[in-house]
Amino acid sequence: MALLHGTLLFTILSIVSSRSILTDDPIFGQPEQIHISYGRDPTLMIVTWVTLNQINESVVEYGQDDMFDLRATGNVSIFQDSGSEKRREYIHRVVLNNLKPGQRYFYHCGSDDFGWSSLYWFTAMRNDSDFVVRTAVFGDMGRDNAQSLPRLQEETQSGHFDLILHVGDMAYNMDIDNARVGDDYMNAIESIAAYIPYMTCPGNHENAYNFSQYVAKFSMPSSIGTYGGDSNHFYSFNVGPAHIIGFSTEFYYYTEFGFDQIFNQYQWLEQDLKEANTPKNRAQQPWIITMGHKPMYCTNSDDTDCINDGGYTIIRTGLPFIEAYGLENLFAQYGVDLEFWAHEHSYERLWPVYNETVYNGTKGAYIDPDAPVHITTGSAGCDERHDPFGIRRPWSAFRNNDYGYTRMNIYNASHIYLEQVSDDQHGKVVDNMWLIKSKHGPYSYFE
Numbered sequence: 001m002a003l004l005h006g007t008l009l010f011t012i013l014s015i016v017s018s019r020s021i022l023t024d025d026p027i028f029g030q031p032e033q034i035h036i037s038y039g040r041d042p043t044l045m046i047v048t049w050v051t052l053n054q055i056n057e058s059v060v061e062y063g064q065d066d067m068f069d070l071r072a073t074g075n076v077s078i079f080q081d082s083g084s085e086k087r088r089e090y091i092h093r094v095v096l097n098n099l100k101p102g103q104r105y106f107y108h109c110g111s112d113d114f115g116w117s118s119l120y121w122f123t124a125m126r127n128d129s130d131f132v133v134r135t136a137v138f139g140d141m142g143r144d145n146a147q148s149l150p151r152l153q154e155e156t157q158s159g160h161f162d163l164i165l166h167v168g169d170m171a172y173n174m175d176i177d178n179a180r181v182g183d184d185y186m187n188a189i190e191s192i193a194a195y196i197p198y199m200t201c202p203g204n205h206e207n208a209y210n211f212s213q214y215v216a217k218f219s220m221p222s223s224i225g226t227y228g229g230d231s232n233h234f235y236s237f238n239v240g241p242a243h244i245i246g247f248s249t250e251f252y253y254y255t256e257f258g259f260d261q262i263f264n265q266y267q268w269l270e271q272d273l274k275e276a277n278t279p280k281n282r283a284q285q286p287w288i289i290t291m292g293h294k295p296m297y298c299t300n301s302d303d304t305d306c307i308n309d310g311g312y313t314i315i316r317t318g319l320p321f322i323e324a325y326g327l328e329n330l331f332a333q334y335g336v337d338l339e340f341w342a343h344e345h346s347y348e349r350l351w352p353v354y355n356e357t358v359y360n361g362t363k364g365a366y367i368d369p370d371a372p373v374h375i376t377t378g379s380a381g382c383d384e385r386h387d388p389f390g391i392r393r394p395w396s397a398f399r400n401n402d403y404g405y406t407r408m409n410i411y412n413a414s415h416i417y418l419e420q421v422s423d424d425q426h427g428k429v430v431d432n433m434w435l436i437k438s439k440h441g442p443y444s445y446f447e
């Protein structure tokens with residue numbers, strides 16, 4: 001009996017398994033983690049997404065009134081996670097060309113054979129002189145406790161923003177659970193990042209396996225027209241009257257991945273700033289705005305760098321002993337106007353500051369100031385909660401510890417408006433300022 005049963009079972013199993021060999025295994029190819037980013041000029045938009053199986057087609061169907069009359073194809077690259085499961089993900093990147101400035105496009109992405117995403121839309125970057133660039137700026141948003149995300153989604157989908165700057169630290173962390181936390185995060189931010197460009201710089205939470213998750217999943221523009229990879233560490237783009245630079249403060253801390261990355265980035269920054277300062281370029285993009293994760297100045301009481309040095313000294317003055325590759329001088333020398341930071345889970349606005357000294361403008365602190373303005377905005381919400389404040393320093397103008405994010409409107413060559421939104425207080429604006437400049441360029445001590 002036992003033998004007969006065994007044979008029967010074997011026969012049934014054979015039939016079942018041969019059936020699954022004869023019929024094709026279904027392949028799950030649904031696009032996920034969809035997000036967009038700006039290219040090097042207003043006529044481009046980059047669409048990036050992930051499939052969890054190897055789908056070899058990367059297609060975006062898009063259009064204006066006739067929704068899918070245009071079709072663009074791109075490339076897929078394999079990302080292998082370094083966790084124990086060695087999971088693979090397939091990263092699809094498609095560049096949309098020749099977009100009409102200011103035109104709204106509908107799109108979905110995927111492939112004919114393996115399915116399409118939901119329908120999304122974006123507005124191609126405007127290039128007219130009336131373009132007010134409305135930006136959301138924040139850092140330190142996790143998969144868990146992403147408290148600002150619903151409000152950001154509401155404002156994004158109702159058309160209040162043109163782009164997002166995420167100033168490092170995301171997911172907490174992208175590598176955890178064999179990269180599934182990163183997948184969850186990327187899927188969660190689809191509600192904003194599939195509609196407006198989501199421009200990023202890396203934070204310390206992205207450091208796992210040499211920043212490989214971060215490098216694989218975003219698509220920041222390089223100067224030679226490629227997207228993603230190393231350009232996710234440092235890059236620049238123009239939007240309206242602003243030249244925006246994203247860079248890595250983390251090269252200075254995770255030197256086990258290569259000291260040369262500090263030098264390479266510094267050289268690139270200097271070159272990029274030089275170009276941005278040619279009279280022609282500075283006339284077109286008078287504002288130079290940077291974003292990097294770890295702040296040159298901070299007054300939080302749970303961070304030894306803030307307590308002992310008032311900020312991340314290595315970023316500000318350079319590597320210990322040799323004092324090289326510091327960014328405060330470089331940025332002041334080329335007249336950077338505004339510097340965004342995060343890492344501290346709070347909001348702090350500084351008076352115009354250089355070398356720990358306040359350089360207010362003569363007609364008002366932020367009217368033609370003689371130093372860059374620093375804003376630290378790292379309170380979007382994550383499972384590490386808040387960072388409290390300690391002793392106030394003379395350069396610290398305003399501090400707030402609610403969850404929230406910054407809104408920045410770049411009006412024209414002379415006016416930028418900034419405000420801090422508190423999510424704890426249901427969207428109340430808890431701080432605001434105008435930065436007004438009649439001229440842009442190197443500060444007086446560099447002329």
Ligand SMILES: *[C@@H]1O[C@H](CO)[C@@H](O)[C@H](O)[C@H]1NC(C)=O
Binds near residue numbers: 027055056
């Ligand atoms: C994609 O291409 C690879 C390599 O050529 C192949 O192994 C895989 O089966 C292809 N995927 C699909 C869904 O056709």
Ligand SMILES: *[C@@H]1O[C@H](CO)[C@@H](O)[C@H](O)[C@H]1NC(C)=O
Binds near residue numbers: 073074075094095
């Ligand atoms: C796809 O790869 C080809 C060849 O490597 C390259 O020329 C092209 O720019 C890539 N396209 C995208 C969207 O990255």
Ligand SMILES: *[C@@H]1O[C@H](CO)[C@@H](O)[C@H](O)[C@H]1NC(C)=O
Binds near residue numbers: 128129
């Ligand atoms: C904006 O883009 C349109 C279409 O590409 C072009 O014709 C126009 O000259 C551009 N305007 C400016 C101010 O660059």
Ligand SMILES: *[C@@H]1O[C@H](CO)[C@@H](O)[C@H](O)[C@H]1NC(C)=O
Binds near residue numbers: 210
């Ligand atoms: C880390 O990645 C960068 C490129 O993103 C590469 O240049 C560097 O060699 C890598 N470092 C190590 C130790 O693998």
Ligand SMILES: *[C@@H]1O[C@H](CO)[C@@H](O)[C@H](O)[C@H]1NC(C)=O
Binds near residue numbers: 355
């Ligand atoms: C910064 O200020 C200190 C004095 O507080 C001075 O010794 C130093 O030379 C200044 N550095 C620069 C680059 O101006």
Ligand SMILES: *[C@@H]1O[C@H](CO)[C@@H](O)[C@H](O)[C@H]1NC(C)=O
Binds near residue numbers: 359
């Ligand atoms: C800068 O301006 C602000 C606002 O007017 C003022 O409170 C602060 O004391 C000024 N700081 C210096 C050093 O002048």
Ligand SMILES: *[C@@H]1O[C@H](CO)[C@@H](O)[C@H](O)[C@H]1NC(C)=O
Binds near residue numbers: 411414
């Ligand atoms: C720039 O924008 C500000 C704020 O809207 C406005 O007050 C100012 O007049 C504008 N300047 C020019 C030159 O348009």
Ligand SMILES: [Fe+2]
Binds near residue numbers: 169203343
């Ligand atoms: Fe951080």
